[in-house]
Amino acid sequence: MTEDVFTALADPTRRTILDLLATHGHGTATTLAAELPVSRPAVIKHLAVLDRAGLVAAQRHGREVRYVVQPAPLQATAAWMSRLAADWDARLAAVKALAEGAADSRE
Amino acid sequence: MDTIERTIHIDAPVERVWTIVTEPEHLGQWFGDAGASRTGDTITMAWKEHGEAELRIVREEPPNVFAYRWDANDPGIGDTLVEFTFEPEGSGTRLKVVESGWGDLRTAVERQRELRDGNVGGWTHELGDLERYAQTVTV
Numbered sequence: 364m365t366e367d368v369f370t371a372l373a374d375p376t377r378r379t380i381l382d383l384l385a386t387h388g389h390g391t392a393t394t395l396a397a398e399l400p401v402s403r404p405a406v407i408k409h410l411a412v413l414d415r416a417g418l419v420a421a422q423r424h425g426r427e428v429r430y431v432v433q434p435a436p437l438q439a440t441a442a443w444m445s446r447l448a449a450d451w452d453a454r455l456a457a458v459k460a461l462a463e464g465a466a467d468s469r470e
Numbered sequence: 471m472d473t474i475e476r477t478i479h480i481d482a483p484v485e486r487v488w489t490i491v492t493e494p495e496h497l498g499q500w501f502g503d504a505g506a507s508r509t510g511d512t513i514t515m516a517w518k519e520h521g522e523a524e525l526r527i528v529r530e531e532p533p534n535v536f537a538y539r540w541d542a543n544d545p546g547i548g549d550t551l552v553e554f555t556f557e558p559e560g561s562g563t564r565l566k567v568v569e570s571g572w573g574d575l576r577t578a579v580e581r582q583r584e585l586r587d588g589n590v591g592g593w594t595h596e597l598g599d600l601e602r603y604a605q606t607v608t609v
Binding site for chain 2: 451
């Protein structure tokens with residue numbers, strides 16, 4: 364899941380689509396295309412990528428399909444990255460202890 | 471957004487920090503907990519509970535840059551790049567580690583499509599950006 368989230372977020376147009384959906388609460392391929400320098404078919408493709416990553420959900424309202432942001436995958440990815448960063452902090456602290464401690468013992 | 475960058479100041483010379491970060495004898499202490507061995511450009515790390523992992527060295531420029539690829543935490547989905555840089559800072563060393571590449575995992579088809587469309591996103595963001603981004607989008 365996390366990898367798909369990264370892939371989805373790699374594209375600036377998709378990030379803009381998420382921003383627009385977050386700002387407006389929801390949107391359709393048509394309303395999004397009106398605010399973007401890309402065609403409606405391109406928006407539909409981008410929405411499909413976001414949908415596969417679980418970042419948006421489609422809701423049918425009569426004849427139109429509205430998209431809303433699904434926050435959980437973003438939060439899960441941010442939390443996952445935080446854990447990996449904490450792992451590196453711990454490893455770097457261990458390197459520091461080894462480097463400084465061993466230096467002291469030689470003196 | 472798929473990059474983790476951490477730095478630390480160490481009160482020891484660059485050469486000493488280089489030795490500890492790169493030599494299997496020390497890697498087995500601060501990175502793994504069950505030893506490490508090197509054959510050619512591959513270091514095999516061992517953990518008591520997590521088994522083994524291979525670090526495939528891609529850059530080794532003593533005492534400035536050391537980089538390897540290793541399988542991401544979920545086996546089988548590809549590998550990420552870990553790059554250490556060592557810089558003198560005062561009488562000590564500024565050690566930086568950057569891990570990147572999750573965005574490339576298991577996504578070859580999507581990536582190829584993006585490349586074909588000339589639609590390649592920048593990957594210069596860091597963890598902080600992702601956290602801020604997650605907040606702005608999910609508030």
